Amino acid sequence: MSYLRKCQFYWTAFVFLLLSTFYVESQDNLSPDLDIDRLKRATVFIMQVESQNLTTTCVGTGTLVRYDGLILTNAFHTVQSDQCPGDILFVALTLDSDEPPVPKYRAEVVQANVGLDIALLRITQDFDGRELEEDSLPILPFVQLADDTVDIIDQTVTVLGYPDIGNSVVQAQRGSITSYIAEPSGGEASWMKIRTLDASPIPGTMTGGAAYTRAGNLIGILTSAPTSQNQATSECVTIEDTNLDGFINSNDRCIPVGEAISVLRSVTLARPLVQAASLGLQINLLTSPIYRVESVSSPTISNPFFAPAIDNNQPTTVLRSAPAGTDSLYLFFDYRNMTPETVYEVRVTVDGIPNQALSLPPVRWSGGTNGLWYVGATNQTRPNGRYEYRVFVDGVEAAASAINVGGVAEDAPFFGNITFGLLNQSGDLSGSGYVLPTGNTATARFIHRNMVPGVTNWTSIWSFNGERIEGSRTSGTWENTGELNTGITSLQPAGGLSPGNYRLELFIDNSLAALGDVTVAGSQSGPLARVFTNVEFRRANSLVAEPSENTGTNFPDGAYTLYAYFDWEQIEPGTLWTLQWSVDNEVFYRQTIPWSSSLSGSDFTMQLTAPGGLPDGTYSVDLLINDIVLAQGEVSIGIGQLPIDRLNQAEGVRLGGQIIDLETNKGIEAASIFIISDQFAVEDFVNVETGWNESQLYAVATTDRDGYFEVDRPLQFDTPYSVLIEVEGYLPVSVDGYEVTRERLQQEGGNPLEILIPLTRD
Numbered sequence: 001m002s003y004l005r006k007c008q009f010y011w012t013a014f015v016f017l018l019l020s021t022f023y024v025e026s027q028d029n030l031s032p033d034l035d036i037d038r039l040k041r042a043t044v045f046i047m048q049v050e051s052q053n054l055t056t057t058c059v060g061t062g063t064l065v066r067y068d069g070l071i072l073t074n075a076f077h078t079v080q081s082d083q084c085p086g087d088i089l090f091v092a093l094t095l096d097s098d099e100p101p102v103p104k105y106r107a108e109v110v111q112a113n114v115g116l117d118i119a120l121l122r123i124t125q126d127f128d129g130r131e132l133e134e135d136s137l138p139i140l141p142f143v144q145l146a147d148d149t150v151d152i153i154d155q156t157v158t159v160l161g162y163p164d165i166g167n168s169v170v171q172a173q174r175g176s177i178t179s180y181i182a183e184p185s186g187g188e189a190s191w192m193k194i195r196t197l198d199a200s201p202i203p204g205t206m207t208g209g210a211a212y213t214r215a216g217n218l219i220g221i222l223t224s225a226p227t228s229q230n231q232a233t234s235e236c237v238t239i240e241d242t243n244l245d246g247f248i249n250s251n252d253r254c255i256p257v258g259e260a261i262s263v264l265r266s267v268t269l270a271r272p273l274v275q276a277a278s279l280g281l282q283i284n285l286l287t288s289p290i291y292r293v294e295s296v297s298s299p300t301i302s303n304p305f306f307a308p309a310i311d312n313n314q315p316t317t318v319l320r321s322a323p324a325g326t327d328s329l330y331l332f333f334d335y336r337n338m339t340p341e342t343v344y345e346v347r348v349t350v351d352g353i354p355n356q357a358l359s360l361p362p363v364r365w366s367g368g369t370n371g372l373w374y375v376g377a378t379n380q381t382r383p384n385g386r387y388e389y390r391v392f393v394d395g396v397e398a399a400a401s402a403i404n405v406g407g408v409a410e411d412a413p414f415f416g417n418i419t420f421g422l423l424n425q426s427g428d429l430s431g432s433g434y435v436l437p438t439g440n441t442a443t444a445r446f447i448h449r450n451m452v453p454g455v456t457n458w459t460s461i462w463s464f465n466g467e468r469i470e471g472s473r474t475s476g477t478w479e480n481t482g483e484l485n486t487g488i489t490s491l492q493p494a495g496g497l498s499p500g501n502y503r504l505e506l507f508i509d510n511s512l513a514a515l516g517d518v519t520v521a522g523s524q525s526g527p528l529a530r531v532f533t534n535v536e537f538r539r540a541n542s543l544v545a546e547p548s549e550n551t552g553t554n555f556p557d558g559a560y561t562l563y564a565y566f567d568w569e570q571i572e573p574g575t576l577w578t579l580q581w582s583v584d585n586e587v588f589y590r591q592t593i594p595w596s597s598s599l600s601g602s603d604f605t606m607q608l609t610a611p612g613g614l615p616d617g618t619y620s621v622d623l624l625i626n627d628i629v630l631a632q633g634e635v636s637i638g639i640g641q642l643p644i645d646r647l648n649q650a651e652g653v654r655l656g657g658q659i660i661d662l663e664t665n666k667g668i669e670a671a672s673i674f675i676i677s678d679q680f681a682v683e684d685f686v687n688v689e690t691g692w693n694e695s696q697l698y699a700v701a702t703t704d705r706d707g708y709f710e711v712d713r714p715l716q717f718d719t720p721y722s723v724l725i726e727v728e729g730y731l732p733v734s735v736d737g738y739e740v741t742r743e744r745l746q747q748e749g750g751n752p753l754e755i756l757i758p759l760t761r762d
Contacts, residue, residue: 034158034216035654035752037710040170041094041141043209045101045162046121048077048086057086058255061161061209062121063218064142067713069105069123070277072270073208075112076225076364078119081341083226083256091123094170101166103127111273114340115366116185117223118270120277139699141712143210146217148268152177159194159202161209161222165237173202179357179380181263182330184313184373185366192220192264193357204258211264220264225343225362226256227395262361276588280610283581283589287604289596291573297337299393304333304401305512310374312434312627317416318512323409324384330376331389333399338365345392346375351385368576369594372517413456414449415506418516421445422527430527434626437524438570442491444504446514449485451478459507462491465500469493499572499599519625521571532623534567535633543609554636562608564621566631569600578624581608583617584642617642652714653740654752658707659725662758667707671727671759675699675711682722682734717742730759
């Protein structure tokens with residue numbers, strides 16, 4: 001009997017058993033809805049190693065987020081730095097959730113944001129360093145990212161990671177998200193505070209691991225940033241004889257691991273990096289920097305104060321105290337000479353007692369070199385007391401400030417909500433509010449309350465690039481009694497407004513009452529600043545080919561490489577600006593960096609590439625300052641829409657079960673289960689002359705010693721797969737057109753589905 005006839009004969013006999021013996025079984029006590037085994041197998045251990053002597057320099061956890069070997073993790077233990085100088089990344093897989101990880105591959109960093117402490121790795125080599133050919137990597141288990149709109153405050157989450165240097169199994173701990181912490185890096189949900197349900201610590205070695213919702217979607221990245229390599233601290237461990245003296249002691253390299261983890265980086269901030277890495281997209285800024293804007297001096301923090309709310313990353317007003325029931329509070333401060341590798345921390349005490357919910361543990365700096373920063377939270381009622389905030393930079397206290405919360409709200413004199421613009425002929429303020437063009441006058445509008453004309457003293461002072469402008473100080477008793485409760489003040493410096501950062505400070509009775517920053521750049525175009533102009537696109541036929549001389553916004557026959565250009569006017573070096581790229585309205589690149597080119601110029605050049613050419617889609621580029629979009633451009637490639645990647649779905653029918661001997665009912669070890677793409681039949685997959693066609697595989701599984709298995713890729717609903725099951729000594733099984741509907745899944749008991757498959761001896 002031929003191979004395929006054997007498959008068809010056996011399947012006819014047992015098709016009823018295969019399709020009707022589903023049952024549901026909870027796989028873990030952590031959460032009844034969580035497929036914990038799948039999540040563990042998607043968790044990997046990462047070792048950064050120096051190639052010269054193969055000594056380990058840093059370790060951490062990561063999570064597979066695509067079937068083709070894309071790993072989401074932290075940047076600090078993967079991107080080369082003074083703390084982590086290794087140049088090889090080894091990846092160890094969880095082959096058995098009850099066993100330590102097994103080193104299998106090498107990976108490369110394909111996307112990284114060092115400030116956000118997020119990196120994307122891609123598996124590119126086997127353990128010995130041999131390059132993996134395209135499609136030679138087996139389909140790997142991976143997880144789905146949670147939706148951005150998921151609200152998980154006070155919801156139970158599960159965190160997974162390796163609790164030590166790779167000698168133990170994946171550790172799972174239950175916890176809850178207690179609060180959000182806001183920063184300019186990601187808004188209100190920049191950080192998520194986590195607390196384990198049993199109050200046990202989350203080890204620092206689990207950094208880079210993941211936190212999951214009850215549905216099994218990745219919601220955040222465990223993050224801890226070591227501040228030193230001091231062997232006397234818990235943030236550092238020695239594991240190897242790096243100096244080859246025959247002993248492992250304080251003379252050997254100490255691996256930074258960070259303190260116990262209490263925060264997650266929101267997956268929202270990782271999504272653009274994942275999108276870019278998934279599509280293979282890479283942005284290169286080709287215009288060479290002219291000015292050095294990186295820090296060359298020690299970081300400093302100064303002028304801390306509190307605000308009740310933020311507006312466009314600015315304080316709405318300045319608080320000297322806060323009433324009882326306050327549920328929104330932010331600490332603002334100026335920073336200078338910071339770098340993406342700087343580690344900062346905020347420790348909060350209430351009446352001298354540490355408050356972990358409001359504190360921010362040591363994390364990477366995600367801002368610019370110089371500027372205004374905030375950290376705080378809203379929708380979190382604060383009990384009455386004295387709140388002290390202490391800011392640390394690289395482990396050393398840099399600034400401190402305190403505020404009293406309690407009592408009734410007072411009708412004290414008030415300034416707030418400073419915005420900037422140009423006065424028109426009607427006396428109204430117009431413009432973007434936070435970016436002004438170069439010219440003669442800067443005007444600020446602000447809200448005032450409870451100011452007593454002729455009695456209340458007030459002062460306004462303007463500054464430029466951190467230095468107060470001589471002659472800009474205005475002071476006296478309040479005279480404005482306008483019906484709209486708004487005030488106006490203007491700056492007209494000699495020689496006009498130079499490009500750079502301006503600040504207005506308003507004082508009431510010599511105490512700071514309000515503060516606002518504005519960037520001056522570009523020329524005037526009506527009430528707006530004309531900063532970035534003439535966004536254009538050209539394509540090239542290869543990565544090394546010169547771009548076409550013809551610009552365009554539609555390339556229906558595709559593009560291998562895309563070049564984007566723009567002109568600019570009057571931007572002072574060091575000014576923070578943001579470059580954002582998206583495809584089909586999905587952001588895949590967003591970076592805020594100091595401007596490092598000339599004051600004005602043309603043809604700032606960017607290059608967009610992808611292996612084998614750019615995927616079809618509609619690509620957009622946005623140029624921003626202070627979150628104000630100042631220029632845009634759009635270009636269509638191919639059909640103008642991304643192709644659907646049906647493999648990149650972690651949700652669906654999770655299929656598992658047991659394969660047994662029909663006569664003995666004992667499990668069969670090492671049986672292979674092949675799920676073949678819906679585009680092919682078993683006969684297409686199996687060829688007597690050429691063997692299996694692995695490119696047609698959708699998912700695979702292998703039974704353990706007791707015959708149990710779990711398919712490593714969820715099956716999509718209403719999709720007709722082909723299935724092949726075989727093991728030495730037994731008749732193979734095959735079927736075409738095997739599919740599961742949502743209705744049937746519900747009738748059979750839900751997800752995951754467990755099937756019992758008996759095999760007959762050959």
